[in-house]
Amino acid sequence: MSADRQTDVLIIGAGPVGLFAAFELGLFNMSCRLIDCLDRAGGQCTAFYADKPIYDVPGHPSIQAQELVNRLLLQIAPFKPQFSFDRTVAGIRRLEDRGFEVSTDRGELFEARLVVVASGGAIQPKGVAKGASPTEWGLELCDGVISVDAEKFETAVPGIFAIGDIASYPGKLRLLLSGFHEAALMAQAARRIVNPNQRLSVQYTTTSTSLQRKLGVAD
Numbered sequence: 001m002s003a004d005r006q007t008d009v010l011i012i013g014a015g016p017v018g019l020f021a022a023f024e025l026g027l028f029n030m031s032c033r034l035i036d037c038l039d040r041a042g043g044q045c046t047a048f049y050a051d052k053p054i055y056d057v058p059g060h061p062s063i064q065a066q067e068l069v070n071r072l073l074l075q076i077a078p079f080k081p082q083f084s085f086d087r088t089v090a091g092i093r094r095l096e097d098r099g100f101e102v103s104t105d106r107g108e109l110f111e112a113r114l115v116v117v118a119s120g121g122a123i124q125p126k127g128v129a130k131g132a133s134p135t136e137w138g139l140e141l142c143d144g145v146i147s148v149d150a151e152k153f154e155t156a157v158p159g160i161f162a163i164g165d166i167a168s169y170p171g172k173l174r175l176l177l178s179g180f181h182e183a184a185l186m187a188q189a190a191r192r193i194v195n196p197n198q199r200l201s202v203q204y205t206t207t208s209t210s211l212q213r214k215l216g217v218a219d
């Protein structure tokens with residue numbers, strides 16, 4: 001398989017939570033590809049309420065939904081995530097010792113060490129009724145959502161994570177800030193799998209020169 005079809009983490013859904021997941025994973029040197037059945041990033045924010053103000057994003061007394069998406073795209077740009085739009089994830093197959101093979105409704109195949117399902121729930125993938133739901137990927141749905149543990153956000157299938165509106169655990173709130181928190185904890189768990197020898201310590205973007213170099217804001 002060509003190198004551009006291989007990635008550390010394949011994220012299903014380029015909504016706000018999938019986008020922020022690419023940031024958190026990027027801080028730990030993991031490459032990402034995001035696949036979305038829509039023709040652009042932003043999920044519900046872009047599709048349902050792009051011009052509406054959001055009032056409960058920390059640090060933003062008010063921010064238009066599309067502006068938030070634009071800022072998320074700017075924030076993840078240093079990590080150069082790959083995007084595949086207008087494609088629905090049709091299948092996920094475990095590969096022996098090598099992670100997962102993910103197929104799309106266009107017949108493309110991608111390989112990833114880990115898969116993150118950030119597919120929301122409110123947007124019905126266009127045109128594809130079969131092979132597009134988490135059930136078809138071997139994941140169990142309960143009331144339309146995937147049960148995860150609230151520490152790692154891993155599903156019942158090791159190596160497949162779920163975050164954002166599609167994920168469920170006791171006390172879950174379908175809010176942006178919950179999805180962003182879930183992305184941060186998922187990334188901690190993911191790096192233990194992808195980079196098991198990496199030293200584990202919490203670093204602040206404010207003070208860590210190493211993180212700032214990754215973000216392109218320090219020499």
Ligand SMILES: Cc1cc2nc3c(=O)[nH]c(=O)nc-3n(C[C@H](O)[C@H](O)[C@H](O)COP(=O)(O)OP(=O)(O)OC[C@H]3O[C@@H](n4cnc5c(N)ncnc54)[C@H](O)[C@@H]3O)c2cc1C
Pocket residue numbers: 012013014015016017018035036037038042043044045048049053054055056087088089090118119120121122123125132133163164165166174175176177179
């Ligand atoms: C009108 C409205 C107002 C809201 N206001 C607020 C608010 O004020 N504050 C707040 O915190 N939250 C608000 N929300 C909720 C917030 O938008 C969601 O919690 C958030 O969008 C969830 O992000 P997500 O990335 O998990 O999912 P989504 O935004 O749903 O994105 C999921 C993406 O996955 C893609 N996808 C799905 N299945 C597949 C597949 N098989 N293959 C490829 N791609 C797939 C979809 O196309 C979509 O782009 C509001 C929601 C709505 C509808």
